[in-house]
Amino acid sequence: xxxxxxxxxxxxxxxxxxxxxxxxxxxxxxxxxxxxxxxxxxxxxxxxxxxxxxxxxxxxxxxxxxxxxxxxxxxxxxxxxxxxxxxxxxxxxxxxxxxxxxxxxxxxxxxxxxxxxxxxxxxxxxxxxxxxxxxxxxxxxxxxxxxxxxxxxxxxxxxxxxxxxxxxxxxxxxxxxxxxxxxxxxxxxxxxxxxxxxxxxxxxxxxxxxxxxxxxxxxxxxx
Numbered sequence: 001x002x003x004x005x006x007x008x009x010x011x012x013x014x015x016x017x018x019x020x021x022x023x024x025x026x027x028x029x030x031x032x033x034x035x036x037x038x039x040x041x042x043x044x045x046x047x048x049x050x051x052x053x054x055x056x057x058x059x060x061x062x063x064x065x066x067x068x069x070x071x072x073x074x075x076x077x078x079x080x081x082x083x084x085x086x087x088x089x090x091x092x093x094x095x096x097x098x099x100x101x102x103x104x105x106x107x108x109x110x111x112x113x114x115x116x117x118x119x120x121x122x123x124x125x126x127x128x129x130x131x132x133x134x135x136x137x138x139x140x141x142x143x144x145x146x147x148x149x150x151x152x153x154x155x156x157x158x159x160x161x162x163x164x165x166x167x168x169x170x171x172x173x174x175x176x177x178x179x180x181x182x183x184x185x186x187x188x189x190x191x192x193x194x195x196x197x198x199x200x201x202x203x204x205x206x207x208x209x210x211x212x213x214x215x216x217x218x219x220x221x222x223x
Contacts, residue, residue: 005195012202014219018209027204030088031197033062037190038128038179039109041067041100041135043143045168052085053169054136059085061176064192064200067104067133069094087207097146109133113143113151114175116165120154123175128182134175136168 016024040058045051051068058066066089094100101111109131114120134155137143157166157174166174183190192200206212 005198008198008202010223011219012198012205015202015205015209015212015215018215019205023208024205027201028197030062031192031200034064034192034197034200035062035180035183035190036064036192036196037131037183037188038063038176039065039067039104039131039133040172040176041069041104041133042168043069043097043100043135043137043147045136045138050167050169054172055089055091056085057169057173057176059089061173061180063089063176063180065090065092067092067094067100069097069100088204097144101146101150104133107131110152111135111147111150112153112155113137113147114155114171115142115148116156116159117142120156122158123155123178124158126155126179128179128186128188132179134172134179136172 040054040063042051042054045054055066058064068091070093092103094103104111110133112132113135115137135143135147135151137147155175157171159165165171206216209215
């Protein structure tokens with residue numbers, strides 16, 4: 001691990017010569033506020049723009065990873081709506097819900113199902129005290145039975161009108177903004193590790209260089 005990180009760091013220093021100091025500093029500043037403590041899982045959402053809008057909200061609120069389950073409708077990202085957010089958020093794809101849940105549990109996350117239809121915890125009463133994966137379901141049917149059976153808890157946004165639910169992308173934005181504010185004011189160790197920051201700086205720097213393949217070929221030949 002140590003050798004790999006040192007190799008990544010050396011490559012990063014080399015590649016940063018090809019981007020502006022302003023961009024380099026912006027990457028570092030944004031990464032200081034990135035987190036994997038909260039993550040999002042989107043289950044079989046039909047509308048392309050909804051998945052893409054959720055990814056965009058993840059990027060805006062500093063959520064580094066998003067998990068997309070695509071068992072029923074195939075790929076669900078629209079680059080025009082995500083507006084480039086998929087470049088900066090790590091999107092992990094799954095063919096079924098079970099694999100997604102198992103992977104998240106292996107990574108230490110509790111599973112929280114978002115739903116307005118049962119005795120869920122209200123958002124303003126939810127305490128963020130462990131790594132949390134927020135599950136959002138399809139527009140019409142909501143989350144699957146698999147998620148409901150496996151969930152460690154349930155969460156909903158309080159509703160004061162006649163309408164029972166919000167659009168998935170609106171719900172995700174409200175919940176992420178609220179929990180992100182809570183996270184920022186906590187003593188939890190929510191920031192990325194130094195190694196994770198190096199990995200993302202390297203990834204983002206590569207994505208910022210048009211002729212990256214040629215530059216990498218030259219680097220490896222010289223080293």
